[in-house]
Amino acid sequence: xxxxxxxxxxxxxxxxxxxxxxxxxxxxxxxxxxxxxxxxxxxxxxxxxxxxxxxxxxxxxxxxxxxxxxxxxxxxxxxxxxxxxxxxxxxxxxxxxxxxxxxxxxxxxxxxxxxxxx
Amino acid sequence: xxxxxxxxxxxxxxxxxxxxxxxxxxxxxxxxxxxxxxxxxxxxxxxxxxxxxxxxxxxxxxxxxxxxxxxxxxxxxxxxxxxxxxxxxxxxxxxxxxxxxxxxxxxxxxxxxxxxxx
DNA sequence: CTGCGACCTGGTGCGCGCTCCAGGTCAAGC
DNA sequence: GCTTGACCTGGAGCGCGCACCAGGTCGCAG
Numbered sequence: 675x676x677x678x679x680x681x682x683x684x685x686x687x688x689x690x691x692x693x694x695x696x697x698x699x700x701x702x703x704x705x706x707x708x709x710x711x712x713x714x715x716x717x718x719x720x721x722x723x724x725x726x727x728x729x730x731x732x733x734x735x736x737x738x739x740x741x742x743x744x745x746x747x748x749x750x751x752x753x754x755x756x757x758x759x760x761x762x763x764x765x766x767x768x769x770x771x772x773x774x775x776x777x778x779x780x781x782x783x784x785x786x787x788x789x790x791x792x
Numbered sequence: 793x794x795x796x797x798x799x800x801x802x803x804x805x806x807x808x809x810x811x812x813x814x815x816x817x818x819x820x821x822x823x824x825x826x827x828x829x830x831x832x833x834x835x836x837x838x839x840x841x842x843x844x845x846x847x848x849x850x851x852x853x854x855x856x857x858x859x860x861x862x863x864x865x866x867x868x869x870x871x872x873x874x875x876x877x878x879x880x881x882x883x884x885x886x887x888x889x890x891x892x893x894x895x896x897x898x899x900x901x902x903x904x905x906x907x908x909x910x
Numbered sequence: 911c912t913g914c915g916a917c918c919t920g921g922t923g924c925g926c927g928c929t930c931c932a933g934g935t936c937a938a939g940c
Numbered sequence: 941g942c943t944t945g946a947c948c949t950g951g952a953g954c955g956c957g958c959a960c961c962a963g964g965t966c967g968c969a970g
Contacts, residue, residue, distance in 0.1 A: 681917065692917080693959055701957095712966045714917055727899055734896030735853065735889075738957070754907055761904045768897050771853075772890065778852030779886050781845055786879045789872055799947065810947080811929055819927095830936045832947055856927070911970105918965070926956090935948070940941105 678708075678716035688725045695725075703728055703741045734768055796826075796834035806843045813843075821846055821859045852886055 685692050695715075699705040704725055707715045728741055736744075744764070747757045803810050813833075817823040822843055825833045846859055854862075862882065865875045 691959075694957085696918090697958060710966095712917085714966075730892075730899055731896050732957095733892040735893070736896070748903070757907050758904060761900055761907070765897065765900050765904065768893050768900065771893050772897075774848075774851040775853070775886050775889050775893065778849050778854070779883065779890075781848050782879055782883050782886065785866070786876060786883065789875050789879070809929075812927085814948090815928065828936095830947085832936075850927095914967100914969090916966090916968105919963095921961085923960075924958090928954090930953075931951090933949095936946090938944090938946105940943085 677719060678710075679718070679722060681715050681717070684715075684717040684722060684725070687722055688729060690725065690729065698725070698728065698741075701738055701742055703738065703745050731764075735771055736764065736767075740764060740767075795837060796828075797836070797840060799833050799835070802833075802835040802840060802843070805840055806847060808843065808847065816843075816846065816859075819856055819860055821856065821863050849882075853889055854882065854885075858882060858885075 679687070681692055681695065685695060688695070690698075695704070699707055699715075704721065707717055707721060710716050728745070731741060731744065743760060747760055750757075797805070799810055799813065803813060806813070808816075813822070817825055822839065825835055825839060828834050846863070849859060849862065861878060865878055868875075
C-alpha cells in the first residue's frame with residue numbers, strides 16, 4: 675500500500691485548493707487520480723511530487739495550455755524529439771520572461787535611485 | 793509646437809492597440825492625453841516615453857493596480873518616502889518573479905537533460 | 911442507527927485585461 | 941459639397957484561471 679493521501683491533505687501539502695486540484699485533473703494537467711471504493715480521490719506521493727513541478731511552472735507564469743502539453747508529452751511513450759523541442763520552446767519563453775523582468779527591475783532601480791537621492 | 797502624435801501613430805510606436813491606449817488612460821495609467829479642437833487625442837513624445845515604461849513593467853507581469861499606483865506616485869508632488877517604499881515593494885515582487893522563473897528553468901533543464909540523453 | 915464532516919459532480923460566477931461593436935463626429939482630399 | 945477614413949464614446953463580450961454553490965454520497969464516531 676503506497677501511502678495514499680486524502681484530498682484535503684493533498685491540498686494542504688501542495689498549497690492548492692480542492693477546486694484547483696479537481697480543475698487541474700479535469701484539464702489533464704495532473705492525474706488521473708486513483709479513487710477508493712467510495713469514489714473519493716486518493717493521491718500518491720508521485721502525484722503530489724508532480725503537482726509540485728506543475729505548481730513551479732505555473733508560478734513562473736506558464737498557462738494551462740502549456741502545462742497540459744507539458745504533462746501530455748512527459749506522459750507519452752514516444753516522441754522524445756518532440757518532447758525536447760517543446761521543452762526548449764518553453765525554455766525560450768521563460769528566458770524571455772527573465773529578460774522582461776530584468777528590464778523592469780532596471781527601470782525600477784533607476785527610479786528608486788533618482789527618488790532616493792531626491 | 794512639441795511634435796504631437798496621432799493615436800494611430802502612438803499605437804504603432806508603442807505596440808499597443810488604440811483600445812488598450814484608451815483603456816490605460818481611463819485607468820489612470822497614462823495621461824491624461826491632450827486633445828485637439830475636434831476632441832481627438834494628441835500624444836506627446838513624453839506620453840510615448842511613459843507608455844514605454846508602463847509597457848516594460850506590464851511585460852514583467854505587474855497588474856493594472858500596481859501600474860496605476862506607480863503612475864499616481866510618480867505624478868504626485870509630495871511623498872518621496874512613500875514613493876521609494878512603494879517602488880521597493882514592487883522591486884521585491886519582481887525579484888520574487890525572477891526566483892520563480894529561475895526555479896522553473898531549473899526544472900525544465902533537468903527534464904531537457906534527462907530526455908536529451910534518452 | 912444517527913449524525914457529521916469530508917468529499918463528490920455539474921454548473922455558474924467572477925476579476926482581470928483587454929477587445930470588439932454600434933453609432934456618431936471631425937477633417938482632409940477630390 | 942461629398943466621400944472617406946481616422947477617431948470618438950459607452951457599453952457589451954471574452955478567455956483565462958480559478959472560486960463558489962447546491963444537492964447528494966460515503967464512512968466513521970458515538
